[in-house]
Amino acid sequence: MEDISVITAITHPLRRRIVDRLLLHGATQVGVLARALDAQVGSISHHLRMLQKAGVVEQVDSPDGDRRASWWQLARRSFSWSSADFESPADSLIAREAQRANVRNQLDRLQRWYRVSAQSDVEGFSTDTLAWATSEELNELQHRLTSLLDEWKAGIDRTDGEERLPVYFFAHGFPTEV
Template sequence: MEDISVITAITHPVRRRIVDRLLLHGATQVGVLARTLDAQVGSISHHLRMLQKAGVVEQVDPPDGDRRASWWQLARRSFTWSSADFDSPADALIAREAQRANVRNQLDRLQRWYRVSAQSEMEGFNTDTLAWATPDELMDLQHRLGAVLDDWRAGIDRTDGQERTPVYFFAHGFPTEV
């Protein structure tokens, strides 16, 4: 179960973009984050401190040894929660709103993809299925998918000289009616 402070931290749109950027590019200098995200260095520093307080990012030594600029990396790579995890009605409400914001983000990304997909050199895909499952079996599916994604990501050799494009994957599993 995620702490509510983590959920609150990563749900903010700018912080979500920071997390995504660090996930793809690794340790990054705060000025580069600001330029990439079209934001002021002070604003990015503020959001990094909020993410650091929640244990999402950590400051790291500059790879070039120049201590005049701060460098940041993710302290963790994945986040999972359910509003049912929280006994406090206020925290459960925050978790539900964070889930909704996450789904909006996912659907926004998907819509952006469909707008430009005809011009892309890389094909996307979609997949879905319908099955019977207990709550434990659905949780097992979540863990298995997470392991597959972790294994897939770890197997990508970014030093092999091939050109790569950021790829976004999302899936949802939930009870439904037929």
């Protein structure tokens, strides 16, 4: 179960973009983050401190040993929660709102993709299915998908000289009516 402070920290739109950027690019200098995210250095520094307080990011040494530059990396790479995890009605509400914000983020990304996909040389994909499952079987599916994605990402050799684009993948599994 995630601590509510982690959920609150990563739900903020700019902090979510910081987390995504660090996930893709690894340790990054504050100024580079600010330019990439079209934000002020002071704003990025503030949000990095909020993420650090929640244990999401950590400050690291500059690769070139320059102590004047502030470098940051993710302290962890995945987050998972359910509003049912929280006994406090206030925390449960925060967790539900964070889930809604996450779904909006996912759908916004998908809509942006469909707006530009006709001009792209790279095809995305869509998949869905219906099946019968217990709560335990649905939980097992989540763990298997997470393991598969981790294995897939670990198998990508970013040193082979091939040009790669950032890829966003999301899937949902939930009880439904037909």
